Amino acid sequence: xxxxxxxxxxxxxLLLLQSLLKANGFEAATARDGNQALELxxxxxxxxxxxxxxxxxxxx
Amino acid sequence: MSPMDGMTLFxxxxxxxxxxxxxxxxxxxxxxxxxxxxxxxxxxxxxxPFKVDEMLETVRRAEALLKSNxxxxxxDPNAPLRYQFENLIATNATMLQxxxxxxxxxxxxxxxxxxxESGTGKEVIARTIHNTSPRKEKPWVAVNCxxxxxxxxxxxxxxxxKGAFTGAASDKEGLFETANGGTLFLDEISSLPLxxxxxxxxxxxxxxxxxxxxTTNIAVDVRVIAASNTNxxxxxxxxxxxxxxxxxxxxxxxDIPPLRERPxxxxxxxxxxxxxETSDCKVHPTLSQEAADVLVSYKxxxxxxxxxxxxxxxxxxxxxxxxxxxLLPPRILSRAQEAKVQRATATGAANTNTSxxxxxxxxxxxxxxxxxSSTNGDKEKAAQTLQVSLATxxxxxxxxxxxxxxxxxxxx
Numbered sequence: 012x013x014x015x016x017x018x019x020x021x022x023x024x025l026l027l028l029q030s031l032l033k034a035n036g037f038e039a040a041t042a043r044d045g046n047q048a049l050e051l052x053x054x055x056x057x058x059x060x061x062x063x064x065x066x067x068x069x070x071x
Numbered sequence: 072m073s074p075m076d077g078m079t080l081f082x083x084x085x086x087x088x089x090x091x092x093x094x095x096x097x098x099x100x101x102x103x104x105x106x107x108x109x110x111x112x113x114x115x116x117x118x119x120p121f122k123v124d125e126m127l128e129t130v131r132r133a134e135a136l137l138k139s140n141x142x143x144x145x146x147d148p149n150a151p152l153r154y155q156f157e158n159l160i161a162t163n164a165t166m167l168q169x170x171x172x173x174x175x176x177x178x179x180x181x182x183x184x185x186x187x188e189s190g191t192g193k194e195v196i197a198r199t200i201h202n203t204s205p206r207k208e209k210p211w212v213a214v215n216c217x218x219x220x221x222x223x224x225x226x227x228x229x230x231x232x233k234g235a236f237t238g239a240a241s242d243k244e245g246l247f248e249t250a251n252g253g254t255l256f257l258d259e260i261s262s263l264p265l266x267x268x269x270x271x272x273x274x275x276x277x278x279x280x281x282x283x284x285x286t287t288n289i290a291v292d293v294r295v296i297a298a299s300n301t302n303x304x305x306x307x308x309x310x311x312x313x314x315x316x317x318x319x320x321x322x323x324x325x326d327i328p329p330l331r332e333r334p335x336x337x338x339x340x341x342x343x344x345x346x347x348e349t350s351d352c353k354v355h356p357t358l359s360q361e362a363a364d365v366l367v368s369y370k371x372x373x374x375x376x377x378x379x380x381x382x383x384x385x386x387x388x389x390x391x392x393x394x395x396x397x398l399l400p401p402r403i404l405s406r407a408q409e410a411k412v413q414r415a416t417a418t419g420a421a422n423t424n425t426s427x428x429x430x431x432x433x434x435x436x437x438x439x440x441x442x443x444s445s446t447n448g449d450k451e452k453a454a455q456t457l458q459v460s461l462a463t464x465x466x467x468x469x470x471x472x473x474x475x476x477x478x479x480x481x482x483x
Contacts, residue, residue: 013134015130018080028126031123032127032130037130045077045079045080045083048080048084049080049084049087052084052087052088052091
């Protein structure tokens, strides 16, 4: 299953996108900022070989 | 640690996980930044507020790309790049870069802008993008924006409903609907009237069209590839081309060099055309050394299209299995001969029999050509640069016939 990493600084958006993607058959992880995203991505990649997409919000 | 900003994260991710597709969600105001990110390898971007379907569709495309690409990523990065594009011949470095771009953008649904002089093969390149994209089984529709008057173009592109205007006897599907699921190629996008530019922008953003006179919107999924032979950026400055539409197109820009800037491609292209023209013959004709020299020394103002036509001309008059210089169109021959004289004059060869007047004429013509090519054949602009009247320029050009007016005719 394709994993998607969602990065956004707003918890509401993270929750919304996560539930949308899950409902459509994707696995979705979330991160609140860039550092957290990178940490998570490194961990995910070391434990699984499945590809991951990152979908993230532009942080203005 | 201070929170990492969006762009920094994007670059970090691309550095550590180059194969991971990144989709950006952006506010309208930061579209330009998103375009920059696309150029450095972002997969796609969505403008807020976005639709759920649109978001899911983009994620699915990213997924498809990952699956199809998993082998490519593992391949040796130092292996020489090979392009298996039919009909695209390139050995020139700039053209190879264009090929690489094609390979990278083809799997995406990104809008592409192709810049290049007339005859450089913009449509061939757009076609190649379509043929190597996941949309290849779906329709390919090409329309020349300069070929139709404004009101006709609108109903051609978007369709119309019965009774929308006099003569609209029935509903008609527009080209966007015809191209649904596939690719729409808009040639000479610079000729698109401002009113239609606004409509087109709306279609690109909303992914739905409304027929002329219609009241309902029809959802369409069309990849748009546009081509232009004029400087769109300059048109944006002059206010004749909408900046927002330009940015929408400029996500990916392919600049196709004119043939005279890629001389190493002339002979491979010539052989390709010879083989294509004589595909039903058992033995393909060969190109004599003299003919090859003529082809390479000619400046090709009409670019690849002119070369193709020259080869067609030669094949028609072919008698035995060899293409000799006398089979080429006279215009090219005379130019090549002049070039020879010019070279002889330039090197100060003793056996040249050109008079001073003839020499000055040659130099004058050379300069005229240079100016004309720098203005893309715009005679008015050329006359301004040369500080002569338009009439004088025309006279000078017709003086060096045969070829003067021909040359310009070959450019459109």
